[in-house]
Amino acid sequence: MSNTVGTRHSGHLERCHSPIFTHGGRYGLSVKSVLFIHGAWHGAWCWDPVRALLTEAGIESVAIELPGDQPGNSIGSDAAIAFTAMDEMNGEVIVVGHSLAGLVAPFVATHPKAAGVVMVAALFPEFDISAAQQRDQNPDLYTQRYRSAEIIRHEDGSTEVPQDEAIALMFNTCDPEMALWAANKLRRQYWESFVEPSPLWAWPEIATLVVACTRDELTNPEPMRVAAAKISNSTYVELECDHSPMLSEPKSFTDLLIHFAK
Numbered sequence: 598m599s600n601t602v603g604t605r606h607s608g609h610l611e612r613c614h615s616p617i618f619t620h621g622g623r624y625g626l627s628v629k630s631v632l633f634i635h636g637a638w639h640g641a642w643c644w645d646p647v648r649a650l651l652t653e654a655g656i657e658s659v660a661i662e663l664p665g666d667q668p669g670n671s672i673g674s675d676a677a678i679a680f681t682a683m684d685e686m687n688g689e690v691i692v693v694g695h696s697l698a699g700l701v702a703p704f705v706a707t708h709p710k711a712a713g714v715v716m717v718a719a720l721f722p723e724f725d726i727s728a729a730q731q732r733d734q735n736p737d738l739y740t741q742r743y744r745s746a747e748i749i750r751h752e753d754g755s756t757e758v759p760q761d762e763a764i765a766l767m768f769n770t771c772d773p774e775m776a777l778w779a780a781n782k783l784r785r786q787y788w789e790s791f792v793e794p795s796p797l798w799a800w801p802e803i804a805t806l807v808v809a810c811t812r813d814e815l816t817n818p819e820p821m822r823v824a825a826a827k828i829s830n831s832t833y834v835e836l837e838c839d840h841s842p843m844l845s846e847p848k849s850f851t852d853l854l855i856h857f858a859k
Contacts, residue, residue: 629688631854633660634679634705636696636719638758638783643695646847647854654855659686663698666784668753672701672793679705686710691858694719696816696840700728700790706801713804713857717850718816718840721824722795729792735820742766743815755787766814770839770846779844805831806857808842808850815840832857 631651633644641660648658661682663675679701683690689712694702699719706714720728720738732738743766749757758766760780768776807825809818818835825833834853836842842850 630686631658631691634694634698634702636698637786644843647843647851650851665786668787670789672790675701676704680708683708683710704797711803715806717808718810718813722797724798725794727792727794737817738820740814740817755785757785758783767840769814770812771844775844800828807833809835811835811837813840
């Protein structure tokens with residue numbers, strides 16, 4: 598696995614091993630904490646490797662647990678869990694959302710403590726349009742591999758990902774032991790927030806870091822690059838890894854967060 602990352606500034610891509618951001622953002626702030634929001638099928642456990650590295654760097658973090666394995670939730674109810682966590686956190690907070698959590702992370706980043714938002718292999722909300730409508734309008738948000746994946750679809754609308762498919766889609770550049778561990782921890786997922794029109798009417802006026810993954814077998818990087826280009830005060834970065842950089846490249850991903858947060 599490569600630790601090389603690419604950062605895109607003013608329309609060009611720079612490859613580097615130690616990412617340094619050269620424009621935009623509220624950089625230079627002494628951010629006290631990082632709030633992590635997991636994506637579909639996952640749990641707070643997926644952030645453990647990165648949180649350990651942040652602790653070593655002297656940065657506090659909280660990973661919330663969303664009840665995606667239970668029906669009846671929404672973007673608003675997920676955000677309420679995050680807001681409650683942020684109320685208890687120290688100082689300014691960087692909000693990090695992975696994959697499906699991209700729908701809620703910018704909404705959470707309207708909290709007064711939010712100093713920045715990080716979108717990791719994420720879906721980007723559009724006001725009053727659901728992620729399901731976005732998918733129908735632009736199927737290339739997702740890879741062909743994911744669109745043809747053998748996902749278990751239950752009658753109640755929830756889904757599960759078999760172990761082999763999970764590894765192929767989300768953990769394909771992880772260490773084999775890590776990939777197996779993560780695949781076995783995935784759970785059932787309900788999709789109310791995916792079919793709910795987004796309540797986010799404007800992107801929060803704080804620094805945004807967009808992290809795309811060039812070996813992602815679930816989401817395509819190009820729509821993320823396009824979305825980042827429309828956001829003021831944003832930086833687009835590519836990591837050469839799978840859909841889950843917090844597990845496949847925790848050191849490189851943590852380095853990005855530290856540079857962004859300080």
